[in-house]
Amino acid sequence: MVFEKLIATLDNYWVAQGCHLSYPYEIEMGAGTMSPDTFLRSLGPEPWRVAYVQPSRRPTDGRYGENPYRLQRYFQYQVLIKPSPDDIQEVYLGSLTVLGIELQDHDIRFVEDDWEAPTLGATGVGWEVWLDGMEITQFTYFQQVGGIPCKPVSVELTYGPERLAMYLQDVDDYRELMWSDDITYGELRYQEEQQFSEYNFDTADVQMLQQLFEMYEREAKATIRAELPLPAYDYVLKCSHAFNLLDSRGAVSVTERHEMILRIRDLARQVAELYLAQREELGFPLLQV
């Protein structure tokens, strides 16, 4: 199954399960969880069912394009459902079946893996799903987001589509993955991995990034004061990415790391509280739908 077909199959499957399709959020982020479609929408009592692809940037994971499994920019296929349905495990396993994975031919396991995103003040409980020993999905029941307890609880499914596709296509290098019938992942993205790895590790301007971090933080605070949590959240995401780049340049000491994570978390918490308060003022409109 080619990469684009895998995405389309998951889209169709989750739409059939009542999710609406969303699109990638256009600010750099480390994971699909950080998209407002998950981070903000998991807050409060309003029901929510969404599926989307989120390109994810993790500068320190770059390997100059040469490691067959590691990329500094890759995709996450994200599903968020609130409240978590009682049969969600079976529904999830159904998504593997439509991808052509005959469950009885494989070793499927739910291996404990509790999840935590310190910069988002978020924690969850769940598993890594193993397919023949390989982690293919992170399966999480959110317990807390932005420091706020989740009620009801959302369930988040995060697929690694590259891993799944490599498995389904039986290739051992991301570059050999067929993206479509006539072009490979490598042909599309190898050069990008090379250049971004070099930029992330070797050339990014540390001083500029430090200034950007400070500026983004100031702007986030000002925007929170203006009671505009949605735009403020954009600047929280920008802070986070600036921090990740500083990290990949080796410019963050352990103490600084802790301190910067706390600063970002504090912003995320304020955005979450403000967003939730405003939804409440609006009478939680999606409860009416």
Place this chain on the structure above:
Amino acid sequence: MSADLLYEIGVEEIPANAVLPALEQLEAGISQALADCRLEAASISTYGTPRRLALIAEGIPERQPDSVGEYKGPPAQSAFDEQGNPTPAAEGFARSRGVAVSELEIRETEKGRFVFVQVKRPGQPAAEVIPPLLRQVTLELTFPKTMRWGDRDIEFARPLRWLVALLDDQVLDLEIAGVRADRISRGHRVMGEKMVEISSSSAYLAQLAANGVVADHREREKMIVEQANRLAEEVGGHPRIDSGILTEVNFLVEHPTCIRGSFAPRYLELPAEVLVSVLEGHQKAFPVENPAGELMAEFIAVTNAAAGAADVVRQGWERVVVPRLDDAEFYYQHDTRQALVSRLESLKRVTFLKGMGNLYEKTQRLAKLVDWLHGEIGLADEAMRTTAQRAATLCKCDLVTMMVGDSKLAALQGIIGGLYARASGEPEPVAEAVAEHYRPQGPEESIPTSPAGQLLSMADKIDNLAACFRLELIPTGSAAPPALRRQAAGIVEVIVGAEYSLRLSRLIHYALELLPLPANEKTLSLEQAATELQEFFAGRVQAAWEQRGISYDICRAVLGVPWDDIVDATRRAMCLADLKQADPEAFTELVVAGERPARITRPESLPDTLKVDTSLFEHPTETLLLAELTAAQQKVQAALSDEEPDYPAAGEALRSLLTPIHQYFEDVMVMVDDERLRLNRLALLSQIDQLFSRLADFLQIVPPVS
């Protein structure tokens, strides 16, 4: 007539390490609850998989036995008037117990005459009594971590999805977390039917087995070991099964099928520790060894798949294991490109504890500490001093390598440092000391074998403890975190195991003085920290002794007199324990001899300067006791002056004082009114008490009943 109970809690996969503790709680809770309701079961067994906690209780009475309750009412005087007619008090009491006034009786008690009534309570059917018990025990199960799901408020290890509750063939009326109990269980996710209708508790295991679930975890463990052995034998090896990994994988599967995978032999060039860690830590697989004990390019994984899927599954596993080995190989090559010592600079950027500087500074302290320890213990080997100092400098460098930075390989800290020290051309003893300086990390792990490793182990741990106590990061006493207790226990084990005589209080002070002045305000003063830390150690010393079979009272007795030299204190504790074991009579005599002088002199808070004045003696027994005491003092002195003190000989000398002490108390009245005489007599007894205190505080010992 009796009935059998089947109770199965169906869950989404709960963490492997939570299953056994939950089963133990379930068994204990239900067994207790049944007994409390007079429905004791003849036998109880439990079964656990990742998706189910199950219990079968056989031989439960079908009904509770009838019982009679007796209740005390008001005093007879106020319950009946002079004519013997009931008053409102009697009527009210009868009503509250649901009986007629005529059933009340009057009985004499120690406090006078009271109204009593006996109420017959018919036993309830087990089917009605048991459901609330199951519910309560289930909700009271504790897990390392709990969660909420959906829009429910209940917390459990993972979402609760089904319940089977059968008494014989009858479904019990029970609901928990919106789930109603039924007779429908679930089969294996891919090898069985989704719904399995359970007919009775006796059919439970067989019906699940027919649906791909081996519910009995003991049975699964046997299957895993048997299959792993067979697969390894096929390639002429045997599996290296870590018991922790075995338990973990056992509770990750409902039907174990082992597969054997292999990898390219070149990965065998990786250090064995790394290879094993990759297989066990990342993939929870068993390494395979050849008959010579060397690792082979094979591994055994425990899967939850059907046997027919083995080929596909094996390929999948190999595809996962190889990149992990690749990572490790990459780390190793990358890390060893630079000398270990060159990483010292990076340690400056790693905080040790907030307010206690960075790791580079810590290694500088460690170098000073091992140097100090070398001198303090009086070790002769000067080359070892240099080795320990070098190892101290290098021992934290591996924390900033890629290998240890990989969270799944982080447990290799120290070991990796040793490997990299060797690869960097450091002398072998330095590499060895670095490798073993975290040991012992628990009661099962032995202390470092090399003297330099032993010094460094103590230095590292005392520095951690001193910093945490100075920063007041730890609640003291039994609430102290296990990690801190292990650190102190580790030091005690090294001191006792290597017989390093030194004064603990001096080590504590020196370690505290080396620390930077903490910047934040909430700290203990150096003296407070030293006192609390010393107290903390007393608990660890006692635990170490109790582990060696020394009784609680002997521990307290030895810790009741100065125990700063733990080696010496341990010898005293062992000597008393041995004597108690070998010659209980002699032990009792020693204790009795020691406690009488202590009992009479200690409450008097005598001045230290008090001397015995023989001119004040009135009885010959006084002269005799002084002579015996002097002789005993000389014997004790002789026995304890050697490098290896002879505590049994000292104990024998003390015991010889028993008769003169007894005689003394027969003949001499100590607490006389004449103060000079009284103080003089107390002075003599006080000297005896001091001599006994060279061994222990005998007041703390509970003499064995002879």
